[in-house]
Amino acid sequence: MVNSNDESLDRSQLVKGVLDLAVLSALSQEDGYGYDVVRRLRSAGLVDVAEASVYGTLRRLFATGMLTSYVVASDEGPHRKYYGMTPVGRDSIAAQRDQWVAFCEVINTIIKTKEDN
Amino acid sequence: MSTNMETAIEFANKVRVELSHLTTEQIADLTDGLEADIASSLDDGADIGSAEKYATDLLAAAGMSKDIDVVPNVVDVFIKKVLRWSLSISDLAPAWWVFRAWVATQLTGFALFHEETGSPAFYEWNNRPFLGFVLFVVLVVLSICVGRMNIGKLKSVVLLSHVVLGVGATLIMFGSPRTHDWFMYSSGSQFPTTTVQGFTPNCLTHEVPNASGLLVRDAQVIIDSAQLDYFFFNPEYGTLNVVPQESVVVNQDPAPGTLLCTNQQVKLWVEWIPHIDPLTKTTVLPEDSEATTTTTVKLKATTTTSP
Numbered sequence: 518m519v520n521s522n523d524e525s526l527d528r529s530q531l532v533k534g535v536l537d538l539a540v541l542s543a544l545s546q547e548d549g550y551g552y553d554v555v556r557r558l559r560s561a562g563l564v565d566v567a568e569a570s571v572y573g574t575l576r577r578l579f580a581t582g583m584l585t586s587y588v589v590a591s592d593e594g595p596h597r598k599y600y601g602m603t604p605v606g607r608d609s610i611a612a613q614r615d616q617w618v619a620f621c622e623v624i625n626t627i628i629k630t631k632e633d634n
Numbered sequence: 635m636s637t638n639m640e641t642a643i644e645f646a647n648k649v650r651v652e653l654s655h656l657t658t659e660q661i662a663d664l665t666d667g668l669e670a671d672i673a674s675s676l677d678d679g680a681d682i683g684s685a686e687k688y689a690t691d692l693l694a695a696a697g698m699s700k701d702i703d704v705v706p707n708v709v710d711v712f713i714k715k716v717l718r719w720s721l722s723i724s725d726l727a728p729a730w731w732v733f734r735a736w737v738a739t740q741l742t743g744f745a746l747f748h749e750e751t752g753s754p755a756f757y758e759w760n761n762r763p764f765l766g767f768v769l770f771v772v773l774v775v776l777s778i779c780v781g782r783m784n785i786g787k788l789k790s791v792v793l794l795s796h797v798v799l800g801v802g803a804t805l806i807m808f809g810s811p812r813t814h815d816w817f818m819y820s821s822g823s824q825f826p827t828t829t830v831q832g833f834t835p836n837c838l839t840h841e842v843p844n845a846s847g848l849l850v851r852d853a854q855v856i857i858d859s860a861q862l863d864y865f866f867f868n869p870e871y872g873t874l875n876v877v878p879q880e881s882v883v884v885n886q887d888p889a890p891g892t893l894l895c896t897n898q899q900v901k902l903w904v905e906w907i908p909h910i911d912p913l914t915k916t917t918v919l920p921e922d923s924e925a926t927t928t929t930t931v932k933l934k935a936t937t938t939t940s941p
Contacts, residue, residue, distance in 0.1 A: 572671060577697045597671075
């Protein structure tokens with residue numbers, strides 16, 4: 518689990534680097550609105566992810582065509598904006614996932630090498 | 635609409651203010667549906683922080699940080715300050731709650747005691763300060779409760795009560811003759827006067843009021859208010875120095891509506907007073923009457939001048 522502590526600045530930088538992949542993955546199974554995505558990320562362990570960062574990421578992914586969007590009206594107040602995956606988004610998830618796994622392997626190799634020494 | 639939703643709408647508007655340097659389309663793209671998300675966050679008990687930080691995070695994540703001016707445009711800064719100020723007016727709600735309670739207290743005092751006290755509006759509670767204070771405290775509590783509650787469908791009722799308060803206060807301020815007179819006197823003004831040319835050239839004139847048929851004491855008040863002098867007269871005894879208050883003015887000279895210069899006198903004819911000794915011109919009480927039943931009025935002037 519990624520928590521806020523003295524190293525939160527580093528962690529927030531880490532989160533920024535993989536937020537696109539995290540948001541796309543959170544929407545890969547089911548459509549959701551902004552705060553719904555925040556909930557999914559937090560329940561998965563990203564407890565300190567900033568809501569505004571998620572909403573901004575959703576807007577940017579939508580603008581680049583990785584997400585689709587539709588509005589659901591509400592009787593109790595303002596409408597909700599839902600997001601769903603597009604084929605472009607699904608392709609992007611696969612590519613980013615491969616990148617992330619490769620990146621982790623590199624980092625793990627470096628860390629292990631240092632530990633062995 | 636829930637309280638959280640109202641807070642969310644207010645917060646989203648503040649975020650939009652922080653984004654006001656962007657185009658309308660950009661702001662709409664970034665904040666569409668934001669209210670519902672923020673409300674959900676509030677429902678979960680989350681701390682949404684400041685609108686400024688929120689907007690910064692939103693921009694950065696959306697990849698639009700580059701759209702922020704390095705040196706903010708002066709006009710943009712001014713507009714943003716004005717918008718922030720207008721949104722912060724809602725923070726003055728507690729002051730408004732107290733103010734409307736104060737107005738309601740004064741209106742209540744006016745409705746209950748004005749005829750009795752004859753005081754100008756907003757001074758009705760002077761004779762009952764404790765009662766007035768208690769009512770004020772009660773109305774403040776009531777006002778705060780109404781202000782904090784989710785009025786929902788009662789919004790029109792609250793709005794109507796504000797209209798009633800406003801109209802009532804306005805009527806008191808400008809519709810009550812006594813209040814009007816109080817404002818006139820307190821500001822150092824005199825009663826309305828006119829300067830006329832011709833018969834009474836270049837003098838400050840006052841309109842003679844109608845004192846006929848009034849008791850002496852009432853006639854004195856009304857002519858005093860017109861800033862004129864007067865004297866009492868009886869056809870049989872001539873000018874009178876002392877007149878019982880319960881005497882009646884049967885006629886006057888000049889007639890009501892005539893214009894007189896300041897300090898000119900109005901001749902008030904009083905009916906025959908058997909209690910007055912015409913030679914000494916002092917009040918003579920019947921032997922069987924009590925001294926307290928008849929009071930006399932000391933006259934302001936006894937000489938007559940012609941216009």
